[in-house]
Amino acid sequence: DQQVKQNSPSLSVQEGRISILNCDYTNSMFDYFLWYKKYPAEGPTFLISISSIKDKNEDGRFTVFLNKSAKHLSLHIVPSQPGDSAVYFCAATPNYGGSQGNLIFGKGTKLSVKP
Amino acid sequence: DAGVTQSPTHLIKTRGQQVTLRCSPKSGHDTVSWYQQALGQGPQFIFQYYEEEERQRGNFPDRFSGHQFPNYSSELNVNALLLGDSALYLCASSLDRGPTDTQYFGPGTRLTVL
Numbered sequence: 279d280q281q282v283k284q285n286s287p288s289l290s291v292q293e294g295r296i297s298i299l300n301c302d303y304t305n306s307m308f309d310y311f312l313w314y315k316k317y318p319a320e321g322p323t324f325l326i327s328i329s330s331i332k333d334k335n336e337d338g339r340f341t342v343f344l345n346k347s348a349k350h351l352s353l354h355i356v357p358s359q360p361g362d363s364a365v366y367f368c369a370a371t372p373n374y375g376g377s378q379g380n381l382i383f384g385k386g387t388k389l390s391v392k393p
Numbered sequence: 394d395a396g397v398t399q400s401p402t403h404l405i406k407t408r409g410q411q412v413t414l415r416c417s418p419k420s421g422h423d424t425v426s427w428y429q430q431a432l433g434q435g436p437q438f439i440f441q442y443y444e445e446e447e448r449q450r451g452n453f454p455d456r457f458s459g460h461q462f463p464n465y466s467s468e469l470n471v472n473a474l475l476l477g478d479s480a481l482y483l484c485a486s487s488l489d490r491g492p493t494d495t496q497y498f499g500p501g502t503r504l505t506v507l
Binding site: 312314327367380381382385 | 397426435438451483485496497
């Protein structure tokens with residue numbers, strides 16, 4: 279059973295517009311969430327994260343929103359750029375009280391930003 | 394500053410063989426995690442090594458084993474290869490300071506089992 283779900287396999291957006299990538303989770307023990315992006319032939323690259331004690335975290339063009347009651351998070355990219363075209367993975371981890379535990383990943387959403 | 398490096402880049406094996414994949418963590422990192430990414434899936438956690446010990450393990454059979462060396466580099470060994478072991482194997486390193494420490498991924502080793 280998938281604990282982290284990204285229900286949209288792909289998303290196409292025009293350059294300059296907003297990209298919204300969604301992620302749902304089922305395990306209420308998750309309390310730290312991350313977004314990674316992956317280009318072909320490269321490993322995933324960390325993008326942004328959010329702790330369960332927050333509902334929003336911003337870093338430049340990237341903002342992550344967390345709705346704990348709905349067990350839903352989203353990544354907003356504004357404005358979208360062609361270089362943002364990649365596969366985006368949502369990941370979650372429970373807090374073991376020590377180092378970051380294993381990351382549970384969704385299947386990814388392929389974002390295409392068209393010029 | 395070198396990031397996470399993995400070797401080899403690609404590997405082709407036949408069923409029943411054994412394989413060893415290698416990972417060098419980012420400079421200063423002491424924790425190494427291994428993930429398997431099958432085609433069309435997200436990475437799936439295999440295990441994590443810290444202080445040369447396996448600290449956490451995902452839902453993988455004992456055919457998957459690992460090792461961490463005093464210099465923090467790590468190996469992933471897979472015995473009795475199956476066709477289903479064909480995947481991209483990713484290594485991630487981090488610094489053991491707390492649960493929010495970011496895991497940095499290497500480019501992966503593409504394993505094909507024929």
